Amino acid sequence: MTLWHIVLIASIACVALKLAGYAVPPHWLEKPAAARTADLLTVALLAALIAVQTLGAGQALVVDARVPALAVAALLYWLRVPFLVVVIAAAVVAALLRLWTGMA
Amino acid sequence: MGVATAAYGVSFGALAVAAGLDVWQACVLSLFMFTGGSQFALVGILASGGVAAGGTAIASAALLGVRNAAYGMRMKPVVGATSWWKTAGAAWLTIDESTAVALAQEDPAARRRGFWVTGIVVYLGWNLTTLVGALIGDLLGDTRAYGLDAAAAAAFLGLIWPRLKSHQTIAVACAAAVVAAALTPVVAPGMPVLAAALVAVLVGTTNLLGRRTAREATP
Structure with missing residues (x-):
């Protein structure tokens, strides 16, 4: 499998899901458990991605400059700072820690 | 909402290139997949596992796309599609933003207009800013030195925060x-x-x- 295969297969899967929403009978979603699970799925996957993106280094877990950067990001979101500012701030915190302290 | 979408697009483009995709692949994802959460998940997993993690990257992107199917069921009576190609177009534009704007309107005409206008504007903005972000990512080179790995985690946190x-x-x-x-x-x-x-x-x-x-x- 090449990167192009991955890009195209994933795109087809996501477009197929969008089309499926218009093709299946609407009463499927009226079951509260189905709607709830669809919502929670988004939350669980994003939270898992945050954990892996913050602590993962291949198959190892490491605490490095990403952890304080994420803490700063959480504080800024809590203060209702706009998305782009938060993302840049997180990058700057990690970059400066690496530059000044030699943190990994 | 326009500024927020532009910010996500630039972030996505830069992170996709940092994950090993080329500028074309980043743009193809935004043109065809066009659903931010799934796109971020795909490049996030490719960044940690490379091509070997392709299967799980695809599965994660698809699972994050399940909510678009749920939106589609809600939007079907809203979009006023009278032909199969309009239905296909509506499906393509069915994302968090277009659904949220449509549902925030009161009467059916405003809902229909809100869906289509939001969908088309976000589509154009998302693709333009993805290209800009991918070109920036391409210029940066060593993305870790710029803290782009931490920026990815912060971007995911931004996606989950309102939920x-x-x-x-x-x-x-x-x-x-x-x-x-x-x-x-x-x-x-x-x-x-x-x-x-x-x-x-x-x-x-x-x-x-x-x-x-x-x-x-x-x-």
Whole structure:
């Protein structure tokens, strides 16, 4: 499998899901458990991605400059700072820690 | 909303290139897949596991795309599609933003207009800013020195932040993060994220920690 295969297969899967929403009978979603699970799925996957993106280094877990950067990001979101500012701030915190302290 | 979308687009383009995609591949994702959460998930897993994690990257992107199917069911009576190609176009433009704007309107005409205008404007902006971000990422080179790996985590946190409104969603987010971190050393890259999805299925079907909805409460 090449990167192009991955890009195209994933795109087809996501477009197929969008089309499926218009093709299946609407009463499927009226079951509260189905709607709830669809919502929670988004939350669980994003939270898992945050954990892996913050602590993962291949198959190892490491605490490095990403952890304080994420803490700063959480504080800024809590203060209702706009998305782009938060993302840049997180990058700057990690970059400066690496530059000044030699943190990994 | 325009500024927020532009920010996501630039972030996505830069992170996609940092994950090893080329500028074309980043743009193809925004042109065809066109659903931010899935796109971020795909490049996030490819960044940690490379092409070897392709299967789990695709599965994670698809699972994050499930909510678009749910939106589609809600939008079908709203969009006023009279032909198959309009239905296909509406499906393509069915994302968080177009659904949210449509549902915020009162009368059917405003809902239809809100859906289509938002969908088309976000589509154009998302693709333009993805290209800009990918070109920036291409220029940066060593992305870790610029903290782009930390920026990716912060971007995911930004996607999840508005959803953390109930005890149930916060509990699911924490449990999923713990499961993913705990499994990282023992299973192949990408698998920890998929395993964490099981937390959502478990809590979603049993409604653990959740309020009973009006529909369930009525006998």
